[in-house]
Amino acid sequence: VKQKDPRTHLREANAPGTKLSATAAAPTRVAILGFGTVGSSVAQLISAQKKNGVRITHVFNRGVARKRVAWMSRDVIWTERFEDLLSPEVDVIIELVGNVELAHRWISRALIAGKHVITANKQLIARHGGELVALAQQHSCRIAYGAAVGGVVPVIPAILEGLAADSFHRISGILNGTCNYVLSRMERARIAMPEAIAEAQVRGYTESDPTSDLDGEDAAAKLVILAAIAMQRLITPEQVRRQSIRTIDPVDFDYARMIGCTIRQISYAELNGKHLIAAVQPALVALDSPFAVAHGSDNLIAVYGKHSGRLLFAGAGAGGDPTAVAVLSDLLAIRRGHSPAAHNAMSTTEVRGDLGSRHYLRFVVKDRPGIVAGIAAVLARYRINIDALMQSSGHPAARLPFVITTEKSPADKVADAVKEIAKARYHVQPPLNLPVLDSL
Ligand SMILES: NC(=O)c1ccc[n+]([C@@H]2O[C@H](COP(=O)([O-])OP(=O)(O)OC[C@H]3O[C@@H](n4cnc5c(N)ncnc54)[C@H](OP(=O)(O)O)[C@@H]3O)[C@@H](O)[C@H]2O)c1
Numbered sequence: 001v002k003q004k005d006p007r008t009h010l011r012e013a014n015a016p017g018t019k020l021s022a023t024a025a026a027p028t029r030v031a032i033l034g035f036g037t038v039g040s041s042v043a044q045l046i047s048a049q050k051k052n053g054v055r056i057t058h059v060f061n062r063g064v065a066r067k068r069v070a071w072m073s074r075d076v077i078w079t080e081r082f083e084d085l086l087s088p089e090v091d092v093i094i095e096l097v098g099n100v101e102l103a104h105r106w107i108s109r110a111l112i113a114g115k116h117v118i119t120a121n122k123q124l125i126a127r128h129g130g131e132l133v134a135l136a137q138q139h140s141c142r143i144a145y146g147a148a149v150g151g152v153v154p155v156i157p158a159i160l161e162g163l164a165a166d167s168f169h170r171i172s173g174i175l176n177g178t179c180n181y182v183l184s185r186m187e188r189a190r191i192a193m194p195e196a197i198a199e200a201q202v203r204g205y206t207e208s209d210p211t212s213d214l215d216g217e218d219a220a221a222k223l224v225i226l227a228a229i230a231m232q233r234l235i236t237p238e239q240v241r242r243q244s245i246r247t248i249d250p251v252d253f254d255y256a257r258m259i260g261c262t263i264r265q266i267s268y269a270e271l272n273g274k275h276l277i278a279a280v281q282p283a284l285v286a287l288d289s290p291f292a293v294a295h296g297s298d299n300l301i302a303v304y305g306k307h308s309g310r311l312l313f314a315g316a317g318a319g320g321d322p323t324a325v326a327v328l329s330d331l332l333a334i335r336r337g338h339s340p341a342a343h344n345a346m347s348t349t350e351v352r353g354d355l356g357s358r359h360y361l362r363f364v365v366k367d368r369p370g371i372v373a374g375i376a377a378v379l380a381r382y383r384i385n386i387d388a389l390m391q392s393s394g395h396p397a398a399r400l401p402f403v404i405t406t407e408k409s410p411a412d413k414v415a416d417a418v419k420e421i422a423k424a425r426y427h428v429q430p431p432l433n434l435p436v437l438d439s440l
Contacts, residue, residue, distance in 0.1 A: 027055040028053060028092060028335045029089055029092070030055065030056050030093075031060065031085040031090045031094070033082075033097055034061060034096035034097035036061075036096065037204070037319075037320040038096045038147075038323045038324055039094075041323065042094060045324045047072065054328075057075075057089050058077045058084055058090060059076055059079070060082060061080070062080060064078045064079060064080050065078070085110070086109065086110070086115070091116060092334060094118045094327060094331070095107055095110075095117060095118070095120075096121075096327070100124050100127060103119065104124055107124070107132055111136050111143065112135070114139055116142045116143070117142075118144050119144075120323055121148060122149060122218065122222050122225060123221045123237075125225050126222070127221075127236070129225065130228075144331075145330070146327075147327045148222070149301075150175070150222070150301055150313065150326075151315070151317040151319065151323050151326065152315050152317075152323060152326050153314060153317065154313070155226070155301045155313045158303075158313065159303065163305060166306055166307050166308045167306045168231055168303050168305055169270065170271070170304040171223070171230055171267075171302070171303050172301075173223075173266070173267050173268075173302060174264055174299050175267045175301065176213050176222075176265055176317070177297030177298065177316070178200050178205045178206040178213035178218075179219070180295070180298060181200045181203070181205050181296055183262075183263055183264055183265065186248065187253045187263070188295070190250055192249075193248060200297075203297075204319070205319075215246070216240075216243065216265070216280035220237040220240040220242055220267070220280045223240055223269055223280060224236065224278075226269065227276065230303060231271055231276070232347060233271070233349045234348050235278060235349065235351050239278065240351070240353075241278065241279040241352075242280050242281065243279075243281035243282060245282045248263055248282055248432070249364075249401070251362075251401045252434075255360070255362065255390055255401075255403040256284050259284070259388065260286055260287050260288075261285060261292075262287055263284055263285070263434070264292070265280065265281070265282050266283040266285065274349070274350065275351065276352070277352050277355060278353065279353045279355060283357075283434055283435045284436040285440055286438065286440075289440055290302070290314070297317055298314060299314065299317030300313070300314040301314070353411065354410055354411040354412060355437065356409075357408060357411075358407060358409070358436040359409060359433060359434065359436060360433070361403065361418060361432070361433055362403045362432040363375070364400065364427065364428045365402070366397070367398070371424075372402075376404075382413050382414075382416065382417040383413070384406050384407075384417055385406060385409070387405040387407050389403070390404075391403075399428050415433065418431050418433045
């Protein structure tokens with residue numbers, strides 16, 4: 001359904017005539033809302049780059065007394081009252097708190113008060129981005145969210161500006177640094193997932209509760225934002241098919257390697273006729289693809305332009321300092337009064353999760369004769385063709401992992417077949433079903 005709805009703008013709102021001038025005599029006055037990992041890095045970067053024409057006026061945080069730092073200018077007002085940030089002394093509010101409801105309320109009030117807003121809050125933009133951009137336009141302000149996807153990787157400004165002349169039909173990416181750290185550590189260090197997650201926590205790549213990273217919520221929000229700005233499709237994070245990476249075992253990397261692959265969390269969106277395919281899931285990717293080469297907390301995003309072909313963007317997807325660069329770059333763009341072409345038409349669309357790929361099915365069984373024949377019979381009944389069967393030696397018969405790969409098959413059909421196979425009593429753990437993405 002094609003609709004023109006101002007609430008659905010998911011673009012940087014750069015209404016002409018917004019109030020900010022970049023002159024040496026008039027520094028841009030900035031309030032930082034949330035002084036945590038990214039907020040303090042942004043403040044440090046602004047303080048270190050004295051010539052950028054930006055001055056911090058306020059820092060807002062709960063329990064703000066414990067947040068004070070000696071390196072900040074003594075003129076800065078440290079506050080727990082949001083209303084202080086609406087002072088005429090503030091031009092731009094940078095939201096780095098992270099909560100969706102509170103951030104929504106605060107950003108709406110900031111825009112209504114005529115403040116430009118910068119945020120790195122992907123969940124907020126995925127859910128309320130269109131409405132907030134429209135509000136910014138109504139009040140002749142701008143809202144920018146370049147740090148919401150890809151950390152420092154400038155994929156949002158690239159799509160909005162550098163590639164504005166093209167249209168995009170496919171995006172695939174590693175959009176969550178935590179999952180990439182966990183999976184690439186399992187691959188390289190031969191460690192189990194809990195150990196890799198604990199390492200990611202120690203390094204500050206994930207929070208004490210890593211659910212949103214591991215189960216795909218974080219990447220789904222980023223995919224929603226990319227689908228909006230690159231494909232003008234308005235979808236919700238809940239419409240994105242999601243599969244957790246928690247079920248991956250170290251043995252899966254051995255079997256994946258046997259067919260020239262490794263495993264990464266892949267976010268994928270593709271326009272296919274009238275509908276959009278959108279999924280976030282662990283998937284097998286070819287060892288010679290750029291996705292396999294992305295290690296640690298890196299992000300890698302491929303966008304496919306009608307005329308430009310495939311473009312790759314890669315770099316640090318998380319971390320205070322890299323994310324602060326993206327935030328400050330948004331701020332400098334606003335300070336310059338930079339205006340990428342506004343985009344208005346946005347379509348809602350039917351969403352499917354089927355990538356129509358080959359599948360990797362891993363079973364861990366208590367060995368006895370007839371298991372493979374039984375599984376093959378179920379797959380045959382669902383008209384799913386087997387491509388290969390792999391069983392490496394050295395595993396105990398009481399806990400024997402083996403793998404079947406299929407030819408290209410509809411995901412729902414494979415899921416139904418696996419559900420039926422999973423009912424058998426010989427399984428030691430539930431079967432694993434992953435897509436094999438040959439052509440990313
Ligand atoms: N960290 C990254 O690598 C990264 C990368 C890209 C985007 N982002 C996004 O950037 C935003 C900030 O992330 P972060 O990692 O900097 O988070 P963080 O370290 O948890 O910082 C959030 C800050 O906001 C404060 N805060 C939270 N709730 C509050 C409330 N109700 N009232 C007042 N202050 C409150 C926290 O105070 P307390 O100290 O009291 O908790 C903390 O200082 C999030 O939207 C995140 O998704 C982060």
